Amino acid sequence: MNGTNKGGAAPGRGGGLASPRFAAVMASQALSLLGMEILQFVLPLHLLNLTGSGALYGGVIAAGFVPYTLLAPIGGVIADRTRKRGVMIAVDAVLAIAMAAYLFAAGTSAVIAATVAVLMLAFAAQALYQPCVQSAIPHLVESHEVERAVALVNQVGMLTGIGGPVAGGIAFGFLGLAPIVFISAACFAASALVVAALVHVPYEPPARTAGAVATARADLKEALAFLRSRPLMWRTIMAATLVNLFGSSFFNVCSPYIVTETLGLPNQLMGVLQGALAVGGLAGGAIVAAVPGTLGIRRVPALLLGVVAGIAAIACVLMVPLPALGTYTALVILYLPTMAVCMCMSIVATSYLQVESPGTLVGKVMALAIMLANCVTPAGQLAYGVALDIVPAWAIALVAASVTAAVAWWLARAER
Template sequence: MASLLNRSFISVVIVQIASLFGDAVLRFALPLYVLNLTGSAALMGAVAAAAWIPYIVLTPIGGVAADRVNKKRIMASLDVLLALTCAAYLAFEGVIDIIALSVCALIILYTAQSVYQPTVQAAVPFIVPRESIVRATAIVSQISALSGLVGPVIGGMVFGLFGIEPVVVVSGAAFALSATLIVLFVRIPRDAIERSDVGVIRTVVRDIAESFAFLRHDRPVILKVILLVAGINVTLTAFILIGAPVTVTQILGLPNQYMGFAEGVLALGGLAGGITVGVLAKRLKLERAGLLLLLAAAALLPMAVVLGVPMDPLLAYGIFVTSLFVCMACATMFSIQSISFVQLETPGHLVGKVIALAMSLANCAQPVGQLVYGGLFDALRGNVVPVALGTAVVSFVIGLATWRVLSRGLREIAAEQDGHAALDAQAAQVTPTTPVKLVD
């Protein structure tokens, strides 16, 4: 743990708290604002899906930037952009259609995160020793979860009491604070990257192709897991993102503040998962990580009970948020182990690009899932139990497949490493020369 107590890592953690707090507040409030104005889950899903599209498209480019451009400069510039976006939202509210304005703000928010998050993940191997990467990644995840815990709770309270404007002000202030702290305190060393003379577009295409080739040929197990996680995102994740606000505010009929607390419980689950990984880093085995996805899928079953059995709204709410907590804790533990595995198995000059490509591929189907679940919750508002049960079954099957793929892939990597070690030992061995005895 002492190896993590260096200025570079601590400074990155501190600015993460401010920036991700602003992100969590805004990302929570704007879709809920749209749902409150229109009452349409389908429109809410469309807004969320539209916001995800630039994130998916630009995340690989963000990974290229994270490996080739000064990471400190990237982080500061994006926080300034987000602070200006909040100011523009307040300036144009009432002038531009509020739905269109909210969509634009969310698109900019997700676009910035498509570059910001790969940059932070790519910085970790440069600011902590190799043996501390898993714990450092867990801490970065815990900061994200902590911001997600506090942000929606505060955002829900402020939004419920005073409306959207104070929420945007709080977020803008957080982004401005983060940008200031980055300029003053953050120091991130980096490898010297050879400058390319083939142009920006060709450089981006070449770097992304190099990253994909690494995943396909050198570490196919990572690529397979990424595609399976995409399946989880299009089912379980999309169900929660759309189903949670609809269930809390419309099916259970509770105020917006309760949705803020539900988002806080989700983040608390993420925080608990991150702490668990940090404490048990040496005991957790990646080949068993698929079990965590099975538990996350099973946590959807109590949600089906809440949606199908008449009961007191507050009791239903308690069961619902408990399920959210378990689901998020398991998903976070799986995510941290997976990201740490990518960081350890990827060459330093490819870390940012590979992580960004992984994030983009894993999330590429999520907008489709949000559109589908938005339509389902609108069409089946009277009986959404089959939606919850179907999501649980599909997620459980994906979890089983992930467990199998990881177990087989890690065995192949171990065999490959053993083979390389044997070859190295053989090459290092000096074959003695038998002396020739001369006969007089």
């Protein structure tokens, strides 16, 4: 956990956490993620309100994850071999235009197809954008500040995770779809302007002796070989794959269905519940930033058990016959600490991968980690969406808790 970034920014090359370059990247990411949070929260929820179908809701979200997973390795190659600034500007500009175009299809019979298309584009854009941000961190801060920088970047994500769903849910409930889509487009446009004006990431063109396709294939092969040579890295990524398949899919797909369909509560309260998840994540990031190095990679199994306890408690709440608002209040209370532990675990794992990867491979290693960790997530989201129309949500929560417990046991046993 405290290893050096071999081949990364040499001591003194990066700045502190308060450096203008790092602050500019965080500001641009905040705007882009805010637009993304609004988009990913409101558009599927709009379809759920129209149809009431858990299967359609899960299928739409799963469809979005497909390009995200497939393009993640390409995003890593692009992040390491091109100017990150140009990629970030292009991604934000395309998303701003796409959201403006979505307004013309939202009121027609093509709304389902348009929603799927925009979500797939948004996730594809994220697969290109996030490796640029992640691989830029070691170049912008000193190596001993990487873990805290990752924690701060994640906290920015959590803050947008609060603002996006809460503001989006409230505004969507009172004002309808059009103003939300406009705000999302404006966030992407503003992010592109910030990147163009303020973001600068040191860039040295790497040597290339073959064509683009052959170079990309060789780069990814090198990164994959590196991961396979590090058993602890490989196990961590495989564990993340299983947790995303069973655990994360529960929160992503089941939460909106439980609030709006099972409990019959308004979209505004779904936005608040999504905000509770983000507040919990913010708390987890604050814990890691306050005591960097305390939660090492070997603590991941114990952190996973904390997630298991949270999901199991959620299952129990859903089984108890409480009034709708009583169940909702209990969910909000339980989501906070569960997400805090999830974020601690995510930051620890992400920092470990970044710090232990060679500087020339950081973007590709992170992209492969994203791809492998999310490659089966669409299957989980689709399966949970279908299951919601057949079995009660508490049964799905028990499955998620049981499998996550098995993953924690496997990791702990493998590290002995």
